[in-house]
Amino acid sequence: MARSLHNRKYLKGFRKELRNNPTKAESMLWKALQRRQLKGRKFRRQHSIQNYIVDFYCSEEQLIVELDGAVHHNMVNEQYDLKRAQELRRLGFKLLRFENDTVFEQLDMVLEAISAAFGKREDAR
Template sequence: MSKTHNQRHLEERRKELRKNLTPAEATLWKSLQRKQLKGRKFRRQHSIQNFIVDFYCASEGLIVELDGAVHLDFAQQNYDLERTEILENLGLKVIRFENRLIFEHLSEVLEEIICHFKTTSSSE
C-alpha cells in the first residue's frame, strides 16, 4: 500500500481502537470479517492519511463509518464533512450509519453497503 495507508505513527492508536470497538462496531464487524459480505475483505480501524476509518474495503474503495452521539455535535458534523471530502477526493466512497441502525436494522445496513460495491465477486 502507498504511504497514504496505515502510516506508522498511527499504528498504536489503530491497535487500541481495534481492541476497544464500540458495541455497534463489534456487531457490524461480525458481519464484515473473513470476507463474509459478498466475498469482500474489510479492514477495521484502517488509517488513510491522518484519519482512522472504522471499516475499509480496498477492492471497492469503500469506507464505512459508524456515528454515535458525538456526531450530533455541530462542530463534529463539520469535521466529518471536511474529512469525508478529503477522503472522497482520494477517490474513495464514504458511507455513514448511525450506531442505532446497526442494532435495529443490520440486514438493511448490510444491503446498503452492498449497493455501494462497484464490482461483482466470483464468490457471490
C-alpha cells in the same frame, strides 16, 4: 492508490487501541463483515488513510464505512466529519455513514446498503 496514504506508522498505536476497544455497534457490524462474509469482500477495521482512521475499509472497492454515535452530534464534530468526508472522497474513496442505532435495529438494511455500493463483479461466494 499510493501506499503512503495507508496505515501510517505514527497512527499504529491509535488504530490498535480502537480495534481493542470497539463500540458495540462496531463489534456487531464487524461480525457481519469479517472473514469475507459479505459477498466475498475483505474488510479491515480501524484502517488509516492519510491522517484519518476509518472504522471499516474495503480496499478492493475503495469503500469506507463509518459508524456514528452520539459523539458525532455536535457542531464541531459535524464540521470535522464533513471536511474529512470531502477529503476522502476527493482521494477517490466511496464513503458510507450509518448511525449506531441503525446497525442495532436494521443490520440487514446496513449490509444491503454496503453491498449496493460494491462494483459489479462475480462474487467469490
